[in-house]
Amino acid sequence: MKRAPHRAVYFCAPLICLMSLSGCGNNDHEATPPAPVISFSSAMNKVAAGSTLPLVWNVQSAETCTASGGASSGWSGSVPTTGYLLVDAPSTPGTYTYTLTCSNAGQTSADSVSVQVTPANAGNDAVTLSLTPSLQTIDTHTAGSPLQWIATNAVQCTASGTDAAWSGSRATSGSFTPTLANEGVYVYNLACTSASGDEASASAVVEVTQSGPEVTLAFDHGRISEGGTSTLRWTVRDASSCVASGEDPGWVATTPSVNGGSYVASSLTAGGYIYTLSCTDAHGNTGRASTSLSVSNVAPPSIDSFIIDGTDPVTVYWTAAGATDCTAYSPNVPAWNGSKVVSGTEEIALTGITLGANEDYVYMLVCNGAGGQSWATSTVSDTDSATPAVTLIATASRVAQGAPVTLSWNGEGVSTCSASGGSGADGWSGSRSTLGGERLNAASVAGIYPYTLSCVDATLAQRAEATVYVTVGNAAPSVNLTLNNAKTATAAAGTPLNLSWNASNALNCIAEGGVPGRPWSGAQPLQSDGFFVDSTGLTGHYDFTLRCGMPGGQSAVETVGADISGGEDQCGVGAASMLLTGGDVEIPWVRTSSVAVKLRSSVGDTPIGIISAGDGSEIIDADLESYTQALIALDLLGIGNIVVDVYSTAQNTDGSIKPLPVKLGQQAGFIVSNPNQWLSLSLLGLDSMTPITGVDADGNVTLGSADYTNADGLLLTALQLVNDSQRFFVSFPLDDATTTAGVYGVRYKMKGGLLAVAKMLNFYGACITNE
The missing domain is CATH 2.60.120 (Jelly Rolls)
Incomplete structure (x- = not known):
């Protein structure tokens, strides 16, 4: 059973105890304590299947509380007497009851909330909604991070929750900064609908704590499935010591650095987990931050179909069960990039694309859901018959060290295939059939591992290969970008600006900013020792940003700046x-x-x-x-x-x-x-x-x-x-x-x-x- 520590996130009036006068003097027995008083709400009584459901509770006169009900959503086991949790709504439509039972030495109380789960629309008109960050903790003197949202295919959105400033009609995309003066837990709900009536909802929770050392604590992914991992990251300012508490034994055993750090939560059974970081400054003031992790036994998304049909144009068909969002990526088909619905059809023209020698068209689809992430890659040859073609799918593609990974594949127009990549110790090597599936154990060392399947036809003249990427443990993208071998540079107009970088644990890099009309934009390689930008005629400050990461996952961003002078006199006649x-x-x-x-x-x-x-x-x-x-x-x-x-x-x-x-x-x-x-x-x-x-x-x-x-x-x-x-x-x-x-x-x-x-x-x- 998991039990999170008590966290005082609501103001409570002091308990005034009245003693019975009839037992004065020789009364030798204790009075029965009052029954626990439970305040329990879901903040939303209707959600779409697979979306996020916020549960918030506050209990007085209780020693223990137990969560039950729901359906494999992470609402189970011991919970603190005061807290909040974001759980996954069941994937099957219906009415579900979530129950909170609390007890003290003599009495027990229970309260329940009922939530209606509606079917999720998987069509092209389905509303997809993102509201971030889903969880954050701030103190009473700090403004919260902006809540940012975007709803595709939606025509209207309505906000509700416990912050009156948030409630009401909202645009289909925007930003809202919580300004909260009182300690407590605040829930922000957003429901968006399309013209056809499809609806999607999302929630965010902001916890306000007393002031002290500034502490932030957040998971990269607040919801994982059994066997999955998520990295907990924290920052601390003005503290001399920190203590970890919660019901994850690994987290409790750590000694968190006052300079910030990270911890990988793994090997957790289904349930809700609260993580708290308490830091004290030299004057004895304490600041703390808490966040939650929902672990469910929901399976990772299943990419049931990923088909590239035709030659030019091609039609892409895909279906991802158990997914909440998908991301398309291709290194050589520009139209196949960006956010996608979980199931859909899209026609893509290949006119104007020139492939290199022995290069094939590559289509990737990365889908995230309550149970984790899955990855599919389909590679199609540039031939009249669009064969050979190979599709390789990894379920799941973000796992704990040593956790299981299932690879499935299909080759068209090929006679033999061979496997390569992986960890080197997982058995993914050697000959493979043209159609099959295999269950492997992920590497024991954190990292991002490519798994490749290469296939050839009977003549050995035509080949195609597909690669999927599996993120193991706390591996995260990183990038080091320099400008003239430094993070900032001062140069005279006409001096070449040399940008150099190296990215790791990443698949793609995107250049942003720079000088309008000059090179430095769009896709870039993962490393370069010399990318030159001409500074002739320039004057002023220019920022160059590089964003490197994994499709559908994390990104690392770094920016360098240049201050250019002397380019004002472009005509050479003594005037700007x-x-x-x-x-x-x-x-x-x-x-x-x-x-x-x-x-x-x-x-x-x-x-x-x-x-x-x-x-x-x-x-x-x-x-x-x-x-x-x-x-x-x-x-x-x-x-x-x-x-x-x-x-x-x-x-x-x-x-x-x-x-x-x-x-x-x-x-x-x-x-x-x-x-x-x-x-x-x-x-x-x-x-x-x-x-x-x-x-x-x-x-x-x-x-x-x-x-x-x-x-x-x-x-x-x-x-x-x-x-x-x-x-x-x-x-x-x-x-x-x-x-x-x-x-x-x-x-x-x-x-x-x-x-x-x-x-x-x-x-x-x-x-x-x-x-």
Whole structure:
């Protein structure tokens, strides 16, 4: 029998005892104690089969309490006089009674709750609901962790429980942070329904304790089956000693570290177990945390079918009995990834997928339930007949050290198979039939073990193999990620950022964050010694996150950060700016827009002068180390005008031209320089600039009304331009109305001076200031 220690999680008024006056003096017998007073509730009177049911109780004047009833749900045996437990609702619909019987020296009391269990919908419209964390303990001065939920296929959700702030209508996904000032146990229920009437429910429990050292205590999995394992993890702050208590002998025998740690619960029979960690600080203040583990004799999920039918597209059929959720994963079929219902059908197109030499399509399905986890892998060859094909299923795939694991398999279009992997001592090796099943004992050492079945056809020319992964003991994913060999890095713009990592006990890694538009996203290998990200043109802080783990299981997450400086001056003209470049040019800067540069005469589109690059009417712009040079002849009388248009060529989905990314307060222009002071001489030349407010598909531009001439404050005079060989950012301010309407480019008109002979100009591309 299991008995959890008394935990005072409810406030109780002091017991006032009244003594009988008739027995005063010579009364030599004890008065009969009052009968235990039981407060017992389920918080939910209707749940779907296989979902979570919260039971909460508080008993006064009792010495012992015993749980009974339910159906293999973990509600049995000795329980504390005050506590809570999350149990598994039976998998068979019906009405079930849960009973709590409590006794003292002379009397016994009992109370019961009845719960209606409804059928679980396994169709494609089934509602799946996740509410996490299911259990947490906080003190009276600490805010709880947010309760987060997501309900797929649901149209409405209703919250209920013992926290009034939680109750009422809720969205189908969201977050709620408990704010609780009083000690006690609080239950949070959530029920969600679909348009067809299917319903799913979930519960969470928050225990509030007195303040003291900060202690957290939680299981990775709060519900397991007999023979399964779950890792209990704790953190402690400001404590000098800690003591473990409960009814798991292994936990009680530990000496918990004040620096935090973990403990693997295993070899437990069916029932409910309470785990408590009490820590004391140097001043004698005590903080404690408790959590529960429900152990049932419910079998792990059974993946009864996992079929890949067809060639392209393929149809995937699957059924998982006893599962509450499933996760799909494939290393080479992107569409087969993410959360799935426990039974369903899905069509997947393989168009666009290119397999490597000897590579097959791999489909994995991991399903979790009250009894644990199971894993199925189906591998299909890239042939017209979709054979050979091999399906391998592990039941269960998360077990205690030495616990039984059942492998079942089926090979199509094959004649012989062989087994490999496992622990090396479990017998999973050598020849196997093309159809069969085998019961093995898991490894004695914690870890994640692959079990592989390789099959070939009669010609030995075609082969396929499938691998499932079994997590043994407290094995958990881990990842070590560094940036330039450190967790943080400070670098100048242009310095390569080298990301290196190594993941263990994991099957896949996903990159998140980073720099938009540059590598570092999506699936990544489990290790890398050199993943480089270009930092040219960057300024600011950038976080790079790597998430590695097992499908349907735990993940390890690590983030590194980079602080980049010196990339503000992208145009190289002494102002914070962005260089706009053509699509045909390789540049070191961030590409923000595609632009074209055209030379025009003042009376039409006929090019004037000699152009050293482009097709004669269009200049392909480039970076600051590459440019287009134009030799422009001008008359001696200053009559001729040359026009340079710089405008956007980026297109919207409908083919129309996008405006430049100019915001209010920014300036637009382009970079020019004079490479030959002797050739170019212009006195009294009057240059001007005008915004381009529209561009058609042929490159014809519409000009704005503003004309910024030298006299009106043009940033660069004609004399400076032609007689100075330095680069200049030729720009002008834009009024708010023009910017809001859309700026598509700028026109720069160069007018010959009285002594002008020619102008030689280098064009480096267009710019937009950041400030």
